[in-house]
Amino acid sequence: MKINISNLSEGIHDYQFDEPSSEIGLDERFSNAVSVQVKLEKRRRQLFLTGHIETSGKFVCDRCLDNFDRRFSLDYRMAYVYDESDAGEVDRDEITVLKMSTNVINIDEDVKEYVLLAIPLKLLCKEDCAGLCGKCGENLNHASCNCPKEETDSEIIEIKPKRILSKN
Numbered sequence: 001m002k003i004n005i006s007n008l009s010e011g012i013h014d015y016q017f018d019e020p021s022s023e024i025g026l027d028e029r030f031s032n033a034v035s036v037q038v039k040l041e042k043r044r045r046q047l048f049l050t051g052h053i054e055t056s057g058k059f060v061c062d063r064c065l066d067n068f069d070r071r072f073s074l075d076y077r078m079a080y081v082y083d084e085s086d087a088g089e090v091d092r093d094e095i096t097v098l099k100m101s102t103n104v105i106n107i108d109e110d111v112k113e114y115v116l117l118a119i120p121l122k123l124l125c126k127e128d129c130a131g132l133c134g135k136c137g138e139n140l141n142h143a144s145c146n147c148p149k150e151e152t153d154s155e156i157i158e159i160k161p162k163r164i165l166s167k168n
């Protein structure tokens with residue numbers, strides 16, 4: 001996803017990119033294309049980019065191990081400057097310093113990074129995923145089992161020590 005900035009006139013320019021996720025280095029979970037809508041505002045000493053990223057893929061639920069589809073829709077900003085002092089109030093991680101000789105901006109790496117940052121630490125097929133039974137392994141989203149409930153659920157095991165501490 002490349003934008004030619006040589007001889008770009010001042011003002012706002014729009015771009016639309018659609019690329020296979022693998023082209024920008026996303027892993028095979030991202031089975032569908034990445035589309036990015038870019039608005040680039042060229043000023044005398046800076047270029048301000050806002051990007052809207054859409055993609056989706058197939059993921060494995062951390063709790064029940066089922067496959068599920070997940071969409072990602074996110075926005076990001078990047079300021080391109082030739083000298084950091086021209087960046088003004090912009091956050092450091094939203095600044096890219098260009099060389100005077102740079103003719104082309106490649107946004108692949110930024111798009112990839114922002115998509116990866118958007119993956120939650122715990123990937124769940126749904127907010128209230130019931131998970132697997134710790135005893136018999138049944139997927140409790142699809143069926144119930146007859147195992148005694150107290151000790152089996154991994155969520156309860158995680159919380160228990162805290163409860164004991166607060167009582168004493």
Ligand SMILES: [Zn+2]
Nearest residue numbers: 061064125129
């Ligand atoms: Zn799940």
Ligand SMILES: [Zn+2]
Nearest residue numbers: 133136145147
């Ligand atoms: Zn069970």
